[in-house]
Amino acid sequence: MTLFEPAEPMPAAQPFDPAAPLAARMRPRTLDEVVGQDHLLAPGSPLRRLVEGDAPMSLILFGPPGTGKTTLALIVSSATNRRFVQLSAINAGVKDVRAVIEQARTELGRTGRQTVLFIDEIHRFSKTQQDSLLGAVEARHITMVAATTENPFFSIVSPLLSRSLLLTLQPLDEAAVEVLVDRALADERGLGAAVTLDDDARAHLLRMSGGDARRALTALEAAAGTVLAEGRTVVDLPTLEQAVDTAAVRYDRDGDQHYDVISAFIKSIRGSDADAALHYLARMIEAGEDPRFIARRLVVHASEDIGLADPTALLAASAAAQAVALIGMPEARINLAQATIHLALAPKSNAVVMAIDAALADVRAGKAGSVPPALRDGHYPGAAKLGHAQRYRYPHDAAEGLVAQQYPPDELVGRDYYAPADRGAERILAERLSKLRAAIRGTTGPVEPAAERAAELPEAGK
Numbered sequence: 001m002t003l004f005e006p007a008e009p010m011p012a013a014q015p016f017d018p019a020a021p022l023a024a025r026m027r028p029r030t031l032d033e034v035v036g037q038d039h040l041l042a043p044g045s046p047l048r049r050l051v052e053g054d055a056p057m058s059l060i061l062f063g064p065p066g067t068g069k070t071t072l073a074l075i076v077s078s079a080t081n082r083r084f085v086q087l088s089a090i091n092a093g094v095k096d097v098r099a100v101i102e103q104a105r106t107e108l109g110r111t112g113r114q115t116v117l118f119i120d121e122i123h124r125f126s127k128t129q130q131d132s133l134l135g136a137v138e139a140r141h142i143t144m145v146a147a148t149t150e151n152p153f154f155s156i157v158s159p160l161l162s163r164s165l166l167l168t169l170q171p172l173d174e175a176a177v178e179v180l181v182d183r184a185l186a187d188e189r190g191l192g193a194a195v196t197l198d199d200d201a202r203a204h205l206l207r208m209s210g211g212d213a214r215r216a217l218t219a220l221e222a223a224a225g226t227v228l229a230e231g232r233t234v235v236d237l238p239t240l241e242q243a244v245d246t247a248a249v250r251y252d253r254d255g256d257q258h259y260d261v262i263s264a265f266i267k268s269i270r271g272s273d274a275d276a277a278l279h280y281l282a283r284m285i286e287a288g289e290d291p292r293f294i295a296r297r298l299v300v301h302a303s304e305d306i307g308l309a310d311p312t313a314l315l316a317a318s319a320a321a322q323a324v325a326l327i328g329m330p331e332a333r334i335n336l337a338q339a340t341i342h343l344a345l346a347p348k349s350n351a352v353v354m355a356i357d358a359a360l361a362d363v364r365a366g367k368a369g370s371v372p373p374a375l376r377d378g379h380y381p382g383a384a385k386l387g388h389a390q391r392y393r394y395p396h397d398a399a400e401g402l403v404a405q406q407y408p409p410d411e412l413v414g415r416d417y418y419a420p421a422d423r424g425a426e427r428i429l430a431e432r433l434s435k436l437r438a439a440i441r442g443t444t445g446p447v448e449p450a451a452e453r454a455a456e457l458p459e460a461g462k
Contacts, residue, residue: 064169119147
């Protein structure tokens, strides 16, 4: 159990331990010092009312590492003159929780002083451990502040979730991390202007932080220590790389490298080279590329270059995109890698993109025509007089669930758009499609070969 309980309330400007890590020394002491969570800090927001109004309300803080969950818990306790106790869900059990609750009841009855119980990584608590908190949270014997990096709707029991205010912390953008880095460089609690960052080192530090303020300050502290030990005052890129053991990747998210690497990534997947695709994925991750951008490209690629040759490809890519949104980095790198490998190894077909582009080309060329009368809406008065929906044949009335009937406009009868490839699951679909077309049209014509469709639209899907 990790237990931290200050003997006295922590003042807003408490002394700091110069031997503590830089990230701990630079921890914001008031809400006004918190950076990057503006959606939680606006005047009148629940968090500000809790801190400034001394309301005994329990919180669940959900967000990726280094976004300020522990900081907010400390601010809640110090700004509201409450007793602060911290438990780590990694090694605390039900017995530890009950001991804290009993102490909190005693303190509340004796002095009227509230206890803030901060539980880090509460998603690691079992259902029984979480249930042991319910009574004390309900009766407000404690003000629980729980932190989690996992989706609380999956990892926290519903009764505890319903009794708490859920606050979602967003990953810090580079501007927010830069504010914290500059503050650490200048502030007496930090490096006290003893060192400076050159431009290359600054850019790399912000990229490699990945929105994690703690990671950025830890790397800065290591680099600054090296520079000062050598009698220098400027942290350059080689020193920073050496300090954090991370090579700077030649990659500019706003320049040519951004487009070159993502292009190589997609083309490697299209070419079924999983190893090359993983290399480019690693380059983007290490350089701090937005994982949502990578996930979006995977979702597009799943339909554009694989499609129905492997119908599970889109599911895998969409699941990875959802994982990025729910979990965040660095854990979501695993989900992105799984989707990348899945898509690279899948059979390839551009039949889906060729089909929609061919249909769009016809529409843009004016080949639209009128909707056949049998297919028009017949659910309004007067539709029957116009002959709408009068001869429509309901497929479910047929034994095979299929009837011969004209569906496209007259101008497009017999026009084929979807031409399955002879690979993967589309090989089976091609045979079914041929039979369906023959039954619907009352003909026996073969499916137009994919190669002929590709020749017709040479730029589609490129």
